[in-house]
Amino acid sequence: MPMAARVGDLTSHGVPMNPGIGSVDVMIGYMPAWRALPASVGAAVESVSNSVNKFMQKPVLTPPSATSDIANIVGGLVQAAGQAAAEMNPAALGAAAGASATLIATNFGLTAAWSTASAVPGGQPAANTAYTKGIQAAMAAASSAVFAAIGGMADTHICPIPCPIPPHGPGMVSKGSENVMIDNLPACRQGDKIMEACGGSDPIAMGCPTVMIGDSGGSGGGGASSPPPPPASTSPAQQQVAQAASQPAASPAAPPPEQTGPLAPAEQEQQPRPPTWLGVRLFDFDGMPIAGENVSVTLDDGQAVSGDTDEEGYIRFDGLQPASGEANFPGISNKADLEPPQQEESQQPEPESPRTAAARQSNGYLAEEDVWDDDPEGDQDAAGDGSAGAGPDDDAIELPW
CATH class of the missing domain: 2.60.40 (Immunoglobulin-like)
Known part of the structure; x- marks a missing residue:
């Protein structure tokens, strides 16, 4: 069962999750709990994050090869912002419209410069390099602006790692727990993916070692293994x-005697x-x-x-x-x-x-x-896992909150 994630826990990129801000009233191991996007928003964010990451990793871009990618990414950013707006975050849609318009205008100017430089004998490599750097920087700025606006409804991690020049930027967990909610948002766990504006997937690498969160029916198992600790103002x-x-x-x-029919009440x-x-x-x-x-x-x-x-x-x-x-x-x-x-x-x-x-x-x-136990001898394998008896480590049944 995965560990519960909090502000400051490490991601797979080796960076602590910050700034969050995390839940203001749910503490796990004395640190604010980390919360994911609503499921409908998270799916759209994950899709466009992967598309932007592929775009940022291309070593060479030209206007003919980049045009369709830019159109698809702009559509993905607007879709993600629209889902966020439907979840009571209307500012995201305005941010997507503005960022998309800026990206398209920048691409228009870079394309004109690329055409001029490419016409000079021997100028094609330099023209390609200039266009690639310019359009990737513009893409990073547009995606980061939209992700920052969407992140206002959940906890946001800002990853400083370059990709290769702009940082990965803001990111949110696209899919958290289906059963455990914190402040009406899905709780996050070790292994949940932070989808970054430019860096793609950045899974949560660590969490609170004494608090586990899973989903019934899923791969993680049952619920949280430990209650949230009280606020810092409480006494030891x-x-x-x-x-x-x-x-x-x-x-x-001892087996009961055989019965020939149902017992009366x-x-x-x-x-x-x-x-x-x-x-x-x-x-x-x-x-x-x-x-x-x-x-x-x-x-x-x-x-x-x-x-x-x-x-x-x-x-x-x-x-x-x-x-x-x-x-x-x-x-x-x-x-x-x-x-x-x-x-x-x-x-x-x-x-x-x-x-x-x-x-x-x-x-x-x-x-x-x-939990009461109806096996006074302590020798029944009630858990079905080969264990018997009871003791400090025996099969504690634990709550998901």
Whole structure:
């Protein structure tokens, strides 16, 4: 699953993503989250970025060979700006119209100069060189102006690397997460492509190592593995989060007796449920375990247990009957609501899906999850991946926000 991208993370061109500005209210690893263009705008931006990059890489251009490329790129810039205007960024369309007109006028003047210089005996190479440099500089200026206007609706990276003379210029991520939104824009991840005005694709190379973002159904997997950290103004105690994790059981420890027909509702309610266990792991935003912190669990049916986390920030309570309740972490002013899994009404109890509950800090940020486990022996391969039992590293189910 790819890492979440932020202001200052490196791109494949070796340059930190700046200036952004990044989200003003969502921090990931103490840095502003990076946001992508809306999908409709991003597709048009990606197409025209690739076209401009190919144009900038050509060693020699002449008016006959460049005319069709210029027309196609102008059309692409106007299309991208039109998509941005449809997404409430009307300034982009005006910028595209002005930049395109300037590019066409510049090409007209350069073509006239090229024709004059080419007519001089032996002047063709110099004429080609002058035209190539002039039209590529004009193309870079036009594309950068339009990209800068479109970038007003998302985070913009300005790449200083030449291509070969003008810099790659401003660029935006063309396609971010489909499921995770930040300020109504797609969240960005390691591997997402920044499409630059002149430099083409510049994938994000790094991100926050403790926060992962993916798309369900896509190659990245599920959601974000870690909640966004609180703003810098919060206290160190508020910057700690709680994570509770356990393994769902694949089946009861002992098989139930054979049934000749469906159980009546009253009989289903009387079926005893085996004791369960609850594992809790505490760690800070640097991913370091919090040892020696008190964890107190109080369930609605009167069960109450407490203890301190070990050196790995983990504690496990065994022999609990499934019930709703609350886990408190007084040392870090945090708590989590707990719910047991619901037993399916069927002829034979089916494997139960975990019922998750998010721990919410006092400042409103979501922490990790709490999961009941119906395998008291800890020996079921519930994850289907060959693992068994439970511990600090066992299959924590994590939230995408």
